[in-house]
Amino acid sequence: MLDKELYRLKDIAYIFKGYSTTKLKGNIENAINNRDKSNSNFDDFLNKEEVKILGWKQIKEYVKNHKVDDNCNVIEISRKYNKNINYMQKGDIIFPIFSPKDKLDIVYVDEDPEERYIYNETVLIVRVTDTNIDSKYIYIMCKKAKSIQDIFLQIKPENKIANLRFTKEQLALIRIAKLTDKERKRIIKEYDKLQLAEENFSKKINQLQAQILDQT
Numbered sequence: 001m002l003d004k005e006l007y008r009l010k011d012i013a014y015i016f017k018g019y020s021t022t023k024l025k026g027n028i029e030n031a032i033n034n035r036d037k038s039n040s041n042f043d044d045f046l047n048k049e050e051v052k053i054l055g056w057k058q059i060k061e062y063v064k065n066h067k068v069d070d071n072c073n074v075i076e077i078s079r080k081y082n083k084n085i086n087y088m089q090k091g092d093i094i095f096p097i098f099s100p101k102d103k104l105d106i107v108y109v110d111e112d113p114e115e116r117y118i119y120n121e122t123v124l125i126v127r128v129t130d131t132n133i134d135s136k137y138i139y140i141m142c143k144k145a146k147s148i149q150d151i152f153l154q155i156k157p158e159n160k161i162a163n164l165r166f167t168k169e170q171l172a173l174i175r176i177a178k179l180t181d182k183e184r185k186r187i188i189k190e191y192d193k194l195q196l197a198e199e200n201f202s203k204k205i206n207q208l209q210a211q212i213l214d215q216t
Contacts, residue, residue: 010172012130013138016086017097017168018119021053021075048076051116054088056096056123062088063107068117075118086125088117091135093126093142095171099164104148108139124166137184140191141176148174 009015053073054062062068077085092109099105119125126142128135142148179187 005178006175007133007178008172009126009138009142009174009176012128012133012176013093014127014129015168015171016125016127018121018123018125019053020121021073024075024118049116050074051077051085051087051118053120054117055120059088059094059119059123060107062113062117063109066111066113073120085118086127088113088119089127091128093128093135093139094119095124095126095166097122097124097166099166104143106139106142108136110136124168124171126171132181134184134188136188136191138176140187142174145174145176 051074052058052068053075054068055072058068058072088109090109090112094107094109096105126138128138
């Protein structure tokens, strides 16, 4: 009965870790070195482009403002190597590998970036592959999934580790309620309404603070 009522992330999503800059550079160099230099497409393979590598701070900045600091790390990637890279895309659900024990902080990419971004090795990404399920529903439910809370409870009070470390294996087993399409859409609509109300409230507080400062 349980299996019929719950999804496991591993059955509906691709879960992967961000890139190590050092390893990525090495893989690209090996790919170039192992290419047949007599091949007519070799020069085209060497054609490079710069790609920004985002850590947790830059990812949160993008999700909030849809842009990142121009000073973030970049790497040159062969245009012909692009097909092997998992770039940031709309619908990605991003977990920091190390998360404070008292707070689960995950983010959702709500639109496709205008630039090419890749994730660094400090994050895990859940990319929903089941086309019948809206990734935003999975994101909302991940934030409150009982299986996520169970991971937190596994850490004993006497444990002095400041952060909880997530693994791909743990994320793969997160359980999400199976609901009808109508119910999933209702949850997304309610979530968006609550988010908008929270944003409007924050704006009003900021405006009030600014007015008080102007009068002092």
